[in-house]
Amino acid sequence: MPLSDLSIRKAKTREKAYKLYDELGPYLIVSPSSSRLWRMKFKHRGLEKRLSFGSYPEVSLRDARKLRDDAREVFAEGKDA
Numbered sequence: 760m761p762l763s764d765l766s767i768r769k770a771k772t773r774e775k776a777y778k779l780y781d782e783l784g785p786y787l788i789v790s791p792s793s794s795r796l797w798r799m800k801f802k803h804r805g806l807e808k809r810l811s812f813g814s815y816p817e818v819s820l821r822d823a824r825k826l827r828d829d830a831r832e833v834f835a836e837g838k839d840a
Contacts, residue, residue: 764820785827787815797823801834
């Protein structure tokens with residue numbers, strides 16, 4: 760299920776960091792210190808890698824989705840992001 764700005768803003772901190780997944784790849788890590796960091800996991804040449812897009816709200820949900828799409832284009836060309 761896709762994330763919304765409202766669900767991100769309402770996300771409560773927990774004792775341990777946890778992930779909120781958006782559609783098609785990016786996820787937001789909500790840490791106990793209230794930071795919210797955008798990440799995306801992908802495989803390149805058989806190796807699992809992670810991209811960091813920045814922190815929310817500096818990088819909005821819309822921006823994270825755009826960065827996801829840009830990264831997927833790069834991967835489709837066979838390049839590493």
